Amino acid sequence: VSGSATNTPQPADSEYIVPVTVGASTVNLDFDTGSADLWVYTSSTAGGAGHNYYTPSDGATVMNGETWSIGYGDGSSASGNVYQDTVVVGGVTATAQAVEAAQTVSSSFSSDTSNDGLLGLSWSSLNTVSPDQQKTFYDNVQSSLADPVFAAILKHDAPGSYDFGFIDSSKYTGNITYTPADNSQGYWGFTVDSYTVGTTVTSTALSGIADTGTSLLLLDDTTCGNYYAQVSGAINDSSQGGWVYDCSTSLPDFSVSINGYTATVPGSYLTYDQQSSGQCYGGIQSSTAIGFNIFGDVFLKSQYVVFDGPNVQLGFASQ
Ligand SMILES: CN(C)c1ccc(C(=O)NN)cc1
Numbered sequence: 001v002s003g004s005a006t007n008t009p010q011p012a013d014s015e016y017i018v019p020v021t022v023g024a025s026t027v028n029l030d031f032d033t034g035s036a037d038l039w040v041y042t043s044s045t046a047g048g049a050g051h052n053y054y055t056p057s058d059g060a061t062v063m064n065g066e067t068w069s070i071g072y073g074d075g076s077s078a079s080g081n082v083y084q085d086t087v088v089v090g091g092v093t094a095t096a097q098a099v100e101a102a103q104t105v106s107s108s109f110s111s112d113t114s115n116d117g118l119l120g121l122s123w124s125s126l127n128t129v130s131p132d133q134q135k136t137f138y139d140n141v142q143s144s145l146a147d148p149v150f151a152a153i154l155k156h157d158a159p160g161s162y163d164f165g166f167i168d169s170s171k172y173t174g175n176i177t178y179t180p181a182d183n184s185q186g187y188w189g190f191t192v193d194s195y196t197v198g199t200t201v202t203s204t205a206l207s208g209i210a211d212t213g214t215s216l217l218l219l220d221d222t223t224c225g226n227y228y229a230q231v232s233g234a235i236n237d238s239s240q241g242g243w244v245y246d247c248s249t250s251l252p253d254f255s256v257s258i259n260g261y262t263a264t265v266p267g268s269y270l271t272y273d274q275q276s277s278g279q280c281y282g283g284i285q286s287s288t289a290i291g292f293n294i295f296g297d298v299f300l301k302s303q304y305v306v307f308d309g310p311n312v313q314l315g316f317a318s319q
Contacts, residue, residue, distance in 0.1 A: 006019075023054055036124050038119045043055075051116045121138050261317075272298065
């Protein structure tokens with residue numbers, strides 16, 4: 001089998017939401033290659049106002065004694081209990097998917113009414129269900145896929161897709177360049193050989209994770225400094241949350257070299273949003289608080305990205 005589900009960017013391309021059939025309900029989930037839990041609101045979730053919620057199908061079962069509790073890099077969290085139910089994404093069906101029902105969610109979730117939960121697409125080793133760790137949707141359907149891969153096609157301010165089971169050459173230009181993935185921490189980790197700000201090449205390798213669930217491109221402070229050195233007037237202002245600059249400033253492109261392929265994020269994609277101060281908040285920000293680099297949506301929305309589990313590799317091509 002194979003299938004494609006449309007994703008829709010939320011304001012500022014902050015997250016990409018996909019309608020998913022979970023049990024007897026349709027919910028809008030934030031697909032997240034940086035985590036491994038599929039969780040949804042229920043009719044009784046504290047903080048569930050304004051969200052669609054999960055209704056178990058007739059064939060659903062409660063996974064007795066199983067609970068989950070997750071924390072994300074931005075400090076948000078959620079927890080609850082677990083059902084086994086049918087989940088359908090773009091026509092691809094997981095018949096015995098662990099559906100994690102939220103009893104509690106932190107305020108950044110409850111206030112974010114654009115999603116009704118998350119669908120994790122990292123490696124299943126990050127799944128938080130206890131005492132029996134559960135598999136991601138991708139892991140559950142992988143053996144049924146015509147080609148056991150999925151692709152993320154995120155766009156700037158336009159619908160894209162998550163494709164399961166096939167590579168679509170109409171969705172990228174040139175060739176796909178593959179590079180080994182580092183799954184030792186459960187993420188889709190990878191290394192770039194160098195980076196370029198405008199026309200200035202820095203021959204320093206960077207490692208990080210491909211994370212559709214993180215909005216920004218989070219890089220070490222040296223790399224951030226080298227980028228904003230080419231943005232006139234940019235300052236790193238902790239009171240505004242990081243690197244800001246006058247919104248009239250033009251931004252240089254940021255590109256990375258991966259196994260001979262140059263992945264370019266155009267400067268026009270590198271402003272995240274306008275602050276109340278009239279300053280603009282950059283899409284490239286410091287990864288220091290996280291401890292590793294995160295190639296989030298700001299980066300991914302310039303690329304066609306293949307996530308290949310069996311070969312433990314990532315593929316990149318320009319959109
Ligand atoms: C609050 N929300 C919607 C979040 C969604 C995703 C994440 C995340 O770190 N994913 N890798 C954090 C927070």
